[in-house]
Amino acid sequence: MSTVVLLLATGLGLGALYFLVASGLSLIYGLMGVLNFAHGSFLTLGAFAGWETARRLGGDSWGSLLLSLLVGAGVGALAAVLTELLLIRRLYERHIEQVLVTVGLALATVALFDGIWGTDAIFVTGPGWFDETTTILGARVPNDRFLLIGVALLVLGGIVAFLRFTRFGLVIRAGVENRSMVTALGIDVRRAFTVVFAIGGAAAGLGGVLASHYFGYVSPQLGGSLLIFAFIVTVIGGLGSLLGAAIASVVVAVLQQMANFYLSGTGDLVVVLLLATVLLVRPSGLMGARA
Amino acid sequence: MSQSGPVLRVRGLSARIGQQQVVEDVTLEVPAQGVTALLGRNGVGKTSTIKAVLGLVERNGVVELDGERIDTLPTHRIVQRGVGYVPEDREVFGSLSVEENLRLAERSANPRRDLVADLFPDIIARGQQAAGTLSGGQQQMVALARALLNDNRLLLVDEPTKGLSPKLVGEVTEALERAAQVVPILLVEQNLVVARRLADRAVVMADGRVVHTGDAAELLDDEQRVVSLLGVGSTGSSHGSSHDSGSHPDPSTHDQEVRS
Numbered sequence: 001m002s003t004v005v006l007l008l009a010t011g012l013g014l015g016a017l018y019f020l021v022a023s024g025l026s027l028i029y030g031l032m033g034v035l036n037f038a039h040g041s042f043l044t045l046g047a048f049a050g051w052e053t054a055r056r057l058g059g060d061s062w063g064s065l066l067l068s069l070l071v072g073a074g075v076g077a078l079a080a081v082l083t084e085l086l087l088i089r090r091l092y093e094r095h096i097e098q099v100l101v102t103v104g105l106a107l108a109t110v111a112l113f114d115g116i117w118g119t120d121a122i123f124v125t126g127p128g129w130f131d132e133t134t135t136i137l138g139a140r141v142p143n144d145r146f147l148l149i150g151v152a153l154l155v156l157g158g159i160v161a162f163l164r165f166t167r168f169g170l171v172i173r174a175g176v177e178n179r180s181m182v183t184a185l186g187i188d189v190r191r192a193f194t195v196v197f198a199i200g201g202a203a204a205g206l207g208g209v210l211a212s213h214y215f216g217y218v219s220p221q222l223g224g225s226l227l228i229f230a231f232i233v234t235v236i237g238g239l240g241s242l243l244g245a246a247i248a249s250v251v252v253a254v255l256q257q258m259a260n261f262y263l264s265g266t267g268d269l270v271v272v273l274l275l276a277t278v279l280l281v282r283p284s285g286l287m288g289a290r291a
Numbered sequence: 292m293s294q295s296g297p298v299l300r301v302r303g304l305s306a307r308i309g310q311q312q313v314v315e316d317v318t319l320e321v322p323a324q325g326v327t328a329l330l331g332r333n334g335v336g337k338t339s340t341i342k343a344v345l346g347l348v349e350r351n352g353v354v355e356l357d358g359e360r361i362d363t364l365p366t367h368r369i370v371q372r373g374v375g376y377v378p379e380d381r382e383v384f385g386s387l388s389v390e391e392n393l394r395l396a397e398r399s400a401n402p403r404r405d406l407v408a409d410l411f412p413d414i415i416a417r418g419q420q421a422a423g424t425l426s427g428g429q430q431q432m433v434a435l436a437r438a439l440l441n442d443n444r445l446l447l448v449d450e451p452t453k454g455l456s457p458k459l460v461g462e463v464t465e466a467l468e469r470a471a472q473v474v475p476i477l478l479v480e481q482n483l484v485v486a487r488r489l490a491d492r493a494v495v496m497a498d499g500r501v502v503h504t505g506d507a508a509e510l511l512d513d514e515q516r517v518v519s520l521l522g523v524g525s526t527g528s529s530h531g532s533s534h535d536s537g538s539h540p541d542p543s544t545h546d547q548e549v550r551s
Contacts, residue, residue: 170394171395177385181378182395183366184366184367185367185370185396185437186370186398187395188367
């Protein structure tokens with residue numbers, strides 16, 4: 001029983017990370033049709049920015065963690081906005097070029113991060129509470145999982161509230177359904193594009209800082225390694241569906257952890273099989289709009 | 292609103308969708324009052340002409356709104372200048388509520404909520420219902436309401452009665468009749484009875500070009516000319532393919548030839 005609880009808690013923590021990356025990917029694809037392969041770079045940059053912040057503050061306190069989270073989110077948002085304004089905006093409706101540019105940006109930024117911070121993993125420490133565990137039903141669950149889950153829930157709630165109760169949110173929801181009709185109502189949908197990139201970048205940057213604590217290190221490859229699973233989660237959840245991304249994040253991460261433990265480390269294989277099954281049975285994903 | 296000149300002037304408008312030329316050298320004017328019907332068989336380029344005016348498809352040519360060129364502007368700016376659009380097939384946002392559909396369309400601080408409530412009390416009563424769950428007729432009301440909420444200089448209305456029951460056709464026609472009292476309308480309409488009731492002027496297209504411009508009643512009362520230009524009797528709908536062999540209108544019937 002305690003093993004199952006531990007696997008569930010670890011899966012939920014990992015699922016929280018997947019969601020923080022996938023939420024932005026899903027919104028960006030849903031509204032703009034852009035498959036953003038550079039999204040992992042926002043996460044990595046956020047992680048490094050967060051680590052630099054905590055390091056300069058010289059402490060493993062809650063204050064430095066909070067500030068590193070804010071800086072990570074801000075840097076991720078800024079990087080995403082610049083990417084949208086300088087690169088993607090010229091390429092709307094040109095999907096091949098978008099893929100080439102975002103893949104190129106992902107490769108270039110990894111090389112840039114290698115140049116700045118080196119290729120070796122940098123170990124990260126957080127508040128002492130992170131090193132402790134909490135016992136639940138006999139399982140000793142590392143405390144950082146709770147922070148990950150809590151932040152992911154806050155981000156989910158925040159994005160849902162933004163989409164539900166703001167004018168921008170209304171424009172984004174309508175744009176996900178029918179972008180050209182939003183334009184035909186006299187709305188400059190490009191501003192919504194920038195806002196969505198900012199939200200996605202902030203969530204990824206936040207995810208980067210949290211991922212560095214979850215894995216215990218930050219490296220230039222951090223974003224890329226999570227991006228693959230975030231894409232899988234986005235497809236399984238249904239492109240453009242935030243709730244779908246949230247559900248799929250949990251399903252994929254928990255399944256991955258269970259398979260790794262009970263099926264001799266076959267977690268990644270099981271996730272790929274799940275993806276294939278969903279694509280065969282329900283190509284639009286769990287909560288995506290049917291074609 | 293300028294009362295002297297046309298509200299919309301289109302000169303040499305061409306449009307393409309992908310590699311296909313769908314509108315070719317169209318020249319037309321919409322007076323500052325009343326309804327101008329854009330008629331023609333299916334697939335002759337009426338919807339594409341409307342979309343080209345709005346910049347929703349790739350196009351060339353001159354489009355002027357009240358004498359000012361708008362063809363260089365992006366779609367949202369054209370709409371902000373006072374062009375309301377009611378698209379073919381409604382295109383309401385199905386996952387949003389009726390109220391959210393309306394709120395999204397509001398461009399000014401003082402939208403014409405009273406007019407919309409007066410014209411479409413049924414949809415106002417369904418404000419919290421998802422627009423995608425409405426009937427086709429109710430969705431059409433939402434689409435019309437979105438355009439009527441704003442103080443527009445021109446409405447572009449594309450096949451508003453398509454697929455509706457006779458009762459709903461009557462309601463939509465009435466709503467358009469009232470709307471036409473406050474804003475000029477360029478109306479694409481296949482139902483010639485509706486066109487006859489609403490339109491003052493008619494522009495007929497064939498194969499992506501304008502082939503006739505003139506008084507709507509005069510055209511629609513002339514059975515022979517209606518058959519020749521639109522391929523049906525004046526009490527029917529002008530369906531049919533522009534590519535039907537031998538179905539091209541006879542240019543000799545033109546009231547007013549449009550230079551191409």
